């Protein structure tokens with residue numbers, strides 16, 4: 001019998017009950033931004049795709065997209081929506097773990113992550129970065145949007161003043177990233193092309209560190 005994962009359980013319940021308060025990032029702006037750097041007909045993998053809002057945006061812009069998430073219920077729901085809209089040749093969702101991505105090497109023109117890395121155990125960061133690099137083609141784009149250490153306050157926390165940037169609430173880990181942590185994690189085989197802190201006044205004053213890398217070997 002596999003052991004229960006309380007963090008996965010949290011995400012499952014959030015999607016089942018509609019309490020996934022994070023599903024409101026401006027995906028449209030990000031999709032337009034990323035589109036500038038993608039070849040026509042690019043194949044994109046969205047890690048931790050949740051309700052699939054970003055993959056749907058990218059598909060709208062003509063790209064082929066696969067969303068990967070470990071919550072089966074939300075994957076099935078998204079695939080029902082894909083069938084309903086009739087865009088199955090462009091978009092599909094798969095159940096899987098971002099720490100063991102179920103695709104062969106050099107499969108994608110871009111890999112995107114909106115808020116997944118920030119929830120992973122520190123011990124898994126290297127595996128995650130290795131998996132992103134493995135499935136990206138040379139020259140491929142990696143777009144990451146994670147909680148930033150510049151966040152003045154989130155829930156009752158003051159990330160900006162935290163030494164570690166690590167917090168936990170209801171069995172879910174949250175890490176607020178610094179620019180240097182991202183650089184350290186993606187120092188081998190990636191070139192940073194763009195990085196900025198995005199201030200979101202409507203999301204508990206969270207700040208997101210948006211980083212765009214190109215895989216260069």
Ligand SMILES: C[S@@+](CC[C@H](N)C(=O)[O-])C[C@H]1O[C@@H](n2cnc3c(N)ncnc32)[C@H](O)[C@@H]1O
Pocket residue numbers: 011012022023024025047048049050051052053068069070071096097098099113114115116119
């Ligand atoms: C904060 S939510 C973000 C969802 C979506 N990217 C968005 O922006 O709306 C994090 C997502 O990552 C998924 N997730 C967390 N850890 C994962 C893992 N190890 N493998 C696959 N998915 C994971 C969760 O199920 C959840 O959907």
